[in-house]
Every structure is written in C-alpha cells, then in structure tokens.
Amino acid sequence: MSERVPILQIGDVLLVSIQTDLDDQAVLYLQDDLAARVVDSEAHGVVIDITAVEIVDSFVGRMLATIASISRMLDAETVVVGMRPAVAITLVELGLSLGGVRTALTLEKGLRLLERARETSTGDAPASRPW
Amino acid sequence: MSERVPILQIGDVLLVSIQTDLDDQAVLYLQDDLAARVVDSEAHGVVIDITAVEIVDSFVGRMLATIASISRMLDAETVVVGMRPAVAITLVELGLSLGGVRTALTLEKGLRLLERARETSTGDAPASRPW
Numbered sequence: 001m002s003e004r005v006p007i008l009q010i011g012d013v014l015l016v017s018i019q020t021d022l023d024d025q026a027v028l029y030l031q032d033d034l035a036a037r038v039v040d041s042e043a044h045g046v047v048i049d050i051t052a053v054e055i056v057d058s059f060v061g062r063m064l065a066t067i068a069s070i071s072r073m074l075d076a077e078t079v080v081v082g083m084r085p086a087v088a089i090t091l092v093e094l095g096l097s098l099g100g101v102r103t104a105l106t107l108e109k110g111l112r113l114l115e116r117a118r119e120t121s122t123g124d125a126p127a128s129r130p131w
Numbered sequence: 132m133s134e135r136v137p138i139l140q141i142g143d144v145l146l147v148s149i150q151t152d153l154d155d156q157a158v159l160y161l162q163d164d165l166a167a168r169v170v171d172s173e174a175h176g177v178v179i180d181i182t183a184v185e186i187v188d189s190f191v192g193r194m195l196a197t198i199a200s201i202s203r204m205l206d207a208e209t210v211v212v213g214m215r216p217a218v219a220i221t222l223v224e225l226g227l228s229l230g231g232v233r234t235a236l237t238l239e240k241g242l243r244l245l246e247r248a249r250e251t252s253t254g255d256a257p258a259s260r261p262w
Contacts, residue, residue: 037150083204083205083237085163085167085169085201085205087171088166088201088204088205089162092177092193092197092200092201097200097204098204103203103205104206105173105205105206109206116252118254131201
C-alpha cells in the first residue's frame with residue numbers, strides 16, 4: 001500500500017513536503033487529498049517543499065504542474081520551494097519549465113510570496129503571521 | 132579543457148559577461164555554475180552581458196533561453212543586455228525570439244529593470260544601490 005503524504009496547515013496555507021520518491025498511487029492520493037483539503041480549509045495557497053528531492057524526472061515534474069493546476073482551479077496559488085540547482089536544470093532539459101508554477105528558494109520566502117499575492121488580490125492584510 | 136565563464140555579483144544580482152565564443156562544455160559549465168550561484172547567493176536577478184558578442188547562432192540563442200528558464204525556476208529573473216542590432220536580427224531570423232527573456236540596451240538599464248521588477252514583486256525597496 002502506498003504511503004500518504006501528510007498535508008500540514010500554516011494559517012491559511014497548506015504545506016506539502018515531499019520526502020520520498022512517490023509512486024503513481026501516492027501521487028494520485030496526494031492530488032485527491034490536497035484538492036479536498038484546499039476546499040475544506042478554504043486555503044488561499046499551497047506550498048510544495050521539494051528540498052529533499054535530489055533527482056527529478058518527468059513524472060515528478062508533471063505532478064508539480066498538475067497539483068498547481070488543480071489548486072489554481074480551486075482558487076489557491078501554488079509555490080514550489082527548495083528547488084535544487086540540478087533539479088531546475090533537469091526540468092528545463094525535460095522541457096518542463098513549470099509555466100504556471102511560482103517558485104521561491106526557501107519555505108519562508110514562499111510563504112511571504114503567497115502573503116503578498118493575497119494582499120494584492122484581496123486588499124486584505126492577514127490577521128496575523130503564524131510564521 | 133573549456134574555460135569557465137566568471138560570474139560576478141553586484142548586490143543581489145549576478146552578472147555574466149560573455150567575452151568569447153563558448154563551446155558546448157563551457158555552456159554546460161556556465162549553466163551549472165549559474166544555477167548553483169543563484170541558490171547560494173539567493174540572487175533575485177541575472178544579467179547576461181552580450182556586448183562583446185558580434186555573431187550569434189542558434190546554439191548561443193538556445194543557451195540564453197535555457198539560462199533564463201533555469202533562473203526563473205530558481206526565482207531569479209534574467210535580463211540580456213548589450214545586444215547588437217545584427218544579433219537581434221539574426222535571432223529573429225533563426226526563429227529564436229527569446230520569449231521569456233527580458234532585454235535592456237545597457238548594463239545600467241538592465242540593473243534598473245531588475246530593481247524595479249523586484250520592488251513590484253516584493254514591495255521591498257533594496258537597502259542600497261550598489262551601482
């Protein structure tokens with residue numbers, strides 16, 4: 001049985017940290033779980049932390065793009081954080097430039113980016129910064 | 132053995148000046164070095180100065196586009212500066228219009244462009260202008 005990737009919540013942002021190689025079933029679970037959580041929590045952002053990912057292939061690249069597309073449809077923006085230089089090079093070589101996906105170097109920067117995007121789009125300042 | 136192109140840092144912008152014809156290996160080194168430096172330095176911008184480039188071919192054109200894509204994935208914007216009129220004409224004739232790459236006529240204008248892009252995206256004013 002495939003492992004389920006845990007989804008954490010920080011304020012109104014959902015955080016997914018990819019720690020291990022995911023098989024097809026685990027990716028499908030993650031997409032389902034995340035879509036459900038975005039709707040339940042009314043999250044405005046999703047951060048996918050790939051710091052632990054050293055090697056990326058087209059399967060993982062497509063997963064990132066798919067998760068970002070699903071989240072966008074549910075009104076949440078996705079930021080991929082912790083991308084290693086070699087991973088960026090591989091994704092470009094694979095022709096997967098992750099068009100609609102924003103990136104940030106660190107988790108903290110990713111959270112700030114989502115916070116700013118929200119302020120710009122809603123005009124609201126968040127009530128508090130939980131980080 | 133291929134020469135390595137030096138990467139300079141000005142504030143939080145990395146500067147690469149292409150002075151000689153690069154062979155395949157030199158371009159691969161440059162892509163690797165630049166990706167690593169963007170992450171290490173948390174640079175928000177990359178300037179590629181091609182003032183010294185008099186003749187460009189599809190190899191160089193693709194290199195510029197690839198470097199820009201890799202940098203974007205690592206959350207840094209790329210600006211190509213110093214493009215000669217003949218180089219611009221050749222790139223368009225080759226069908227390489229460098230879609231995602233911004234250009235500026237001079238290094239100074241390129242740095243200003245990156246500074247403005249950063250202010251817009253982060254709301255931060257840089258602490259100082261090192262140029």
